[in-house]
Amino acid sequence: MSSPEDTQNQKTTSRSERTAPDSFLTIEGQRRFLDTFLPIRNQVIHDFYHSPGNGLPTGQDRRQNLRAAIRLLGGGADETVPDIYRLYYNRLFSAIWLALNWGPYTEEIRQLTDPQLRVYHSQLNSVDTCWQPAVEDAPDDGLLVEIGTGLSDGWARIALLKPHINIVSITIESDQAEIARSIADRLDVADRVQIRVGDIYDPDTTSDLAGRADAVTAMGVLPHLPDARKAEGLSAMASMLKPEAPLLIFDGYRVRPFRHYMTRALASNRSPYPSSEEFTTALNDAGLSLTRFDTYTAESCLQIAADTRTTPQLRREVGPVIAWLFTRVVRQFMKDLLKPQESVHLSAVRQRQQ
Numbered sequence: 001m002s003s004p005e006d007t008q009n010q011k012t013t014s015r016s017e018r019t020a021p022d023s024f025l026t027i028e029g030q031r032r033f034l035d036t037f038l039p040i041r042n043q044v045i046h047d048f049y050h051s052p053g054n055g056l057p058t059g060q061d062r063r064q065n066l067r068a069a070i071r072l073l074g075g076g077a078d079e080t081v082p083d084i085y086r087l088y089y090n091r092l093f094s095a096i097w098l099a100l101n102w103g104p105y106t107e108e109i110r111q112l113t114d115p116q117l118r119v120y121h122s123q124l125n126s127v128d129t130c131w132q133p134a135v136e137d138a139p140d141d142g143l144l145v146e147i148g149t150g151l152s153d154g155w156a157r158i159a160l161l162k163p164h165i166n167i168v169s170i171t172i173e174s175d176q177a178e179i180a181r182s183i184a185d186r187l188d189v190a191d192r193v194q195i196r197v198g199d200i201y202d203p204d205t206t207s208d209l210a211g212r213a214d215a216v217t218a219m220g221v222l223p224h225l226p227d228a229r230k231a232e233g234l235s236a237m238a239s240m241l242k243p244e245a246p247l248l249i250f251d252g253y254r255v256r257p258f259r260h261y262m263t264r265a266l267a268s269n270r271s272p273y274p275s276s277e278e279f280t281t282a283l284n285d286a287g288l289s290l291t292r293f294d295t296y297t298a299e300s301c302l303q304i305a306a307d308t309r310t311t312p313q314l315r316r317e318v319g320p321v322i323a324w325l326f327t328r329v330v331r332q333f334m335k336d337l338l339k340p341q342e343s344v345h346l347s348a349v350r351q352r353q354q
């Protein structure tokens with residue numbers, strides 16, 4: 001298998017000339033998606049996490065959000081991955097980002113004047129880039145499986161791009177699933193998008209999908225898999241693929257050690273980022289071979305730190321002072337997270353032929 005370094009190249013996105021819809025991998029198409037998706041997604045999350053009433057956060061909501069912000073920044077608690085999403089990530093990050101991943105910035109995205117739009121486009125562009133082989137090559141009415149529903153931008157983007165495609169999106173955290181199902185209803189795609197709660201390590205989560213998927217994607221998921229079980233997780237994902245269908249991973253690996261406090265914070269947030277060697281070993285151990293590997297320099301990703309800012313939505317959630325402080329700390333955190341990851345990668349891997 002080729003190593004990441006052997007096949008390293010700098011990816012610039014370009015619109016597909018082949019079967020992809022017109023709005024795929026274009027700023028205009030992404031903007032149209034954001035205009036449709038964001039108001040629905042934000043309303044659904046707001047309704048989900050707030051007590052009924054006048055629609056504004058109650059004192060109890062605010063206290064909960066404040067506790068969430070403090071815990072997230074302080075670290076140290078013994079929570080599971082689903083706890084972390086349910087208690088903190090879903091509600092707080094949905095107020096500042098489109099998604100829970102970060103995305104590389106292209107030249108075109110850098111030229112957008114609104115920093116909030118730059119964040120959204122970089123994240124959405126990473127969705128398009130990750131799913132590109134599936135969007136271009138899967139049959140129109142094929143089956144795509146997403147591991148990691150997150151805040152619903154991935155499956156929603158693809159379901160709207162491909163009006164006959166079927167998607168199963170899997171998450172380990174049940175709030176995400178409930179939110180996603182509401183969004184699917186409002187986007188009128190619930191008949192072909194199934195949201196499933198399950199752990200990728202539990203065979204029951206995926207057994208009915210064995211050998212059926214035209215592609216499987218996982219964005220931002222690998223760091224949550226324990227180091228010693230990353231290969232096992234990759235194998236479980238690949239087991240759903242039809243022969244020759246691609247497993248599409250979009251994630252980061254570290255090329256330098258993290259600072260001590262970051263190592264602790266990442267451990268406490270259950271995110272052990274693999275080194276590039278560990279990542280390559282996990283792919284090999286899972287019997288997967290790379291067909292494509294694109295790397296992005298830290299510089300092309302770091303702008304997300306600069307563009308992370310207080311939004312009116314976050315201010316409403318936690319009040320102006322905490323919102324201001326929170327985003328400053330998150331910006332610093334993102335810088336410290338991204339710098340030791342000289343690259344964020346996209347890799348498309350296939351099951352090795354027997």
Ligand SMILES: C[S@@+](CC[C@H](N)C(=O)[O-])C[C@H]1O[C@@H](n2cnc3c(N)ncnc32)[C@H](O)[C@@H]1O
Nearest residue numbers: 099100101148149150171172199200219220224
């Ligand atoms: C950082 S979020 C990424 C979400 C989305 N793909 C994105 O890029 O914004 C990680 C996702 O992985 C899911 N996840 C983590 N560990 C998992 C596991 N063992 N089984 C299934 N899903 C898992 C979480 O529920 C969450 O949806």
